[in-house]
Amino acid sequence: MNQLVDTRAIVTGASRGLGRGVMEAFLAEGASVVAVARDTGPLTELAARDPRLQLVAADASDPAVAARLLRRESFSMNWNTDVQITFHWLREALVLPLHRGSRIIVMSSGAAIMGSPLSGGYAGAKATQRFMADYASQEARRANLEISVSAVLPRLTPATELGRAAAAAYATRMGVPFEDYLRQLGTPLTPEIAGAAFVRLAAGLDAADAYMLSADGLQPLSNATPGERRPLPAGVKEER
Structure with missing residues (x-):
């Protein structure tokens, strides 16, 4: 079964x-x-x-039916997996709630910021994961749960099966040899580096809401979180 x-x-x-x-x-x-x-x-x-x-x-x-359904299912794949997984686990962690001092780390993707034009709904799904991590963090603070939530956005890496396939596709799109494209990416993020970064977060050694993860480790993203209203520049009025 x-x-x-x-x-x-x-x-x-x-x-x-x-x-x-x-x-x-x-x-x-x-x-x-x-x-x-x-x-x-x-x-x-x-x-x-x-x-x-x-x-x-x-x-x-009808060929049009096949084309429509296949495109729709391909586009929706990450929404029906990554986004749903993130939503349900975050919700249950807050409703239960987890013990005070617990830490939740959401694995998003660098595509949430940089986009992924060859990947359909992938980048949007990953951006939504980052938003949901931020929303959960806000709700945990509002309820004084003492639960921290961070999103980690790994950069594209050929060290994983998914990343290698994506790198090959982008090399083809750019019309450059695969090895040349890999050199452009620089030192690759490895599973070992990712593991060490997550250990650091789980141990409470970092406390930002979101991080980019590369071969150099974790780099905190802007202090302004995705769901936070940012002040307008001087002299600019908000339109309603």
């Missing part, structure tokens, strides 16, 4: 026959399923009981 937890599937012809059997088996194994059928009526009761089932009434033979 639960062989497909944290996976997302699109099943066509899902309202009856073999397609329905496949869809139900995927749900039973923990997957989130987008069920595509001309008539989704037979699935409405099941969808009402299981929020992991999303119904799409469409003709799966």
